[in-house]
Amino acid sequence: MTGKSKPGNPSPRSGRDLLGHAQDLIYQAWETPNLKKQIALARKALTISPDCADAYVLLAETATSPAKTLELYRKGFLAGERALGKSTFEHDVGSFWGILETRPYMRARAGLAQSLWECGRHDEALANWRDMLEHFWFDHSLKKHANSSPIEGRNTRL
Helix, strand or coil, X not given: CCCCCXXXXXXXXXXXXXXXXXXXXXXXXXXXXXXXXXXXXXXHHXXXXXXXXXXXXXXXXXXXXXXHHHHHHHHHHHHHHHHHHHXXXXXXXXXXXXXXXXXXXXXXXXXXXXXXXXXXXXXXHHHHHHHXXXXXCCCHHHHHHHHCCCCCCCCCCC
């Protein structure tokens, strides 16, 4: 098998294409005022690509319990890591906000840290924020988030 599609058969979509399609559904969900439709679109996005971090973020934001919120943000964080791949973390540190594809990961990571904090898991939350700041310090969005988070004024060194 050569990987080429046969005449009359559509070529299989790459994982990157599928992730893009799933992300488009999330953009559509964000524009939809109907919460049930938002959730349905997020779930559909995950059937297309389980690496769609923003689908987990949307579901986490609509979750009805702190435990479920935490679980969904964690899944989003892991999905974002998979979607970006190791090379992004090795080569693009410090410029994540300027790379559109990294934003779902950053939203999931920030949500995970906030959710850990709200669940009373302060050490884990601080470790997440510390890691985010260490790797992405030059991103204005993370500076803003850090300055408005529970770590501000906390007697701890980041």
